Amino acid sequence: MKVKCVICDKIESIDHNSPIAKKLRNRPIHTYMCQSCHDRISERTNERIQSGQFHFRKPENKEKDW
Numbered sequence: 001m002k003v004k005c006v007i008c009d010k011i012e013s014i015d016h017n018s019p020i021a022k023k024l025r026n027r028p029i030h031t032y033m034c035q036s037c038h039d040r041i042s043e044r045t046n047e048r049i050q051s052g053q054f055h056f057r058k059p060e061n062k063e064k065d066w
């Protein structure tokens with residue numbers, strides 16, 4: 001099965017029976033990321049978390065604090 005990376009447009013072929021192939025077939029929007037793009041993005045995300053610029057939004061229940 002041929003898949004195209006959404007980031008760099010690289011075409012890769014993956015095993016038709018692999019879990020990722022099944023996932024892509026079940027989804028109307030086919031989003032596939034190649035391994036190198038996937039690694040790059042997770043690296044960046046980790047860097048952001050470590051540098052403290054990445055904020056997780058917490059739902060604030062101010063009313064309950066009264």
Ligand SMILES: [Zn+2]
Nearest residue numbers: 005008034037
């Ligand atoms: Zn890619």
